[in-house]
Amino acid sequence: MSSFFYFVLPALGGYTLTSLYLLRNPHILHRRKRTAFFCTHISHRGGCGERIEGTMEAFTHAVEQGTHMLELDCHLTRDGHVVVSHDENLLRQTGHDINISSLNLQDLPLYKEKLEVTFYAGEFLLSFSHFCLRCHGGVFQVCVCVCVCMCVTGHYSSGADRTIALLEDVFKKFPHIPVSIEIKEYNCQLIRKVSDLVQQYNREEVTVWASVDGSIMEECRRANGSMPYSFSVSHGVLLLLLFYSGLLPFVPLGQSVLQFYLPRIFNRTFIPEKRILRNRLVVSLLEKVTMRKSLFKHLAARGIQVHLFVCNKDDDIKAAFDVGATGVMSDYPTVLSRYLCRNTAQD
Structure with a gap:
């Protein structure tokens, strides 16, 4: 037992101190990543709180408001066109219960005139009173009954453009704006076509592969390994395990971006399905x-950008930057621009 304390404890203490030192000084073991972009202002679904999500009007408006990056999702039509849409099934967005993959480009329906903002549901208690008559001992009494119920208020976006956009049109109009493309389905043809478009428009340095699914991300990397890519869920969990075990400073990381929820928005502006x-x-x-400032500072020092989403209120934007985010993703590019303008002026 004495030999355990004599050998193991000093070794454990030395490991802990070394890990902490390297966590704060990652340049000793790792060369800082040099990406072609650094994005503080990211527009979620093209800024879907101010214009209808995924439309050219939304992307144009976001860029006019000074966004540094457009975030979007892609799917493939039956006739092989890569279109910008968050959902494969168009019921939520258009009112038509049909999949993009079953339609040709020319047959895609228009978006609804007003579209609810997913990450700005809002939740509050509403109380109301009503009068009722009660009979007690043969005497009628007037009573005031107070009821409390939970109500959800919807925030909606609208716009003149209701057409589902082509990814190629986004690349054509914004050749120098970084774009984060989330791939939601394991579709090799879709992934290859996205890669081909990225290469065709010479955007490999400013277009990011994103997917929550590790197997999809592996296929994206196989299709085009020159593009920067983000953490999938499985690699995000691994990142946390490395961080808490003290191994993170010793392990190389290929990812260039960490995109993650700001948990404080759950059940307040965003109601999760799970x-x-x-x-x-x-x-x-x-x-x-997850919200560990030392972790985010370490990643930033290694050149890995940390984007927290979806922050639609000033308090949430501030919370994201306070915890160490290098960038914030919002549905409201104007709100985010005003916040950055005010706080840059104060600094």
Whole structure:
């Protein structure tokens, strides 16, 4: 037992101190990544809180407001066109219960005239009163009954442009604006066509592969390994394990961007579909585990950008930057621009 304390504890202490030192000084072991872009202002779905998501009007408006990066999702039509759409099924966006992959480009329906902003549902308690008559001992009494119910307010976007955009048109109009493309389905043809368009328009340095699915990300990397790419969910979990085990400073990382939720928006401006994420304790634990300033500072020092989303209020934007985000993704490019303008002026 004494030999354990004699050998193991000093070794463990030395490892801990070395890990902490290298966490703060990653340049000793790792060369800083030099990406062709550094984005503080990112427009989620093209700034879908101010214009209809994924339309050329939305992208144009976001760029006019000074966005540094456009975030979007892609799908493939039956006749092989890469279109910008968050969903494969168009029911939410158009009212038509049909998949993009089953339609030719010319048959795609228009977006709804007003489209709800997914990450700005808003939630509040509404109380109201009503009068009722009660009979007590043969005497009628007038009572005021107060009821409390949970209401969800919707924030909607609208615009003149209701056409589902082509990815190629985005590349043509904004040749120098960085774009983060999330691939949601394991579709090799879609991935290859996206890669071909990126190469055709000479955008390999300013277009980011993004996917929550590790297997999809691997296929994206096989299709085009020259493009920067973000962390998938599985690699994000691995990143946290490396961080908490102290191994992170010793491990090389290929990713250029970490994109992650700001947990404090859950059940306030964003109502998750998964029931487990509606639990306060779960969200609180998620925030404590993931929102680590020392982790984000380490990644930033290695040239890996940290984008937190979806921040649609000033308080959330401030919280994201305070915890160490290098960039913020918002549905409201005007709100984010005003915040950055005010705070840059103060600095």
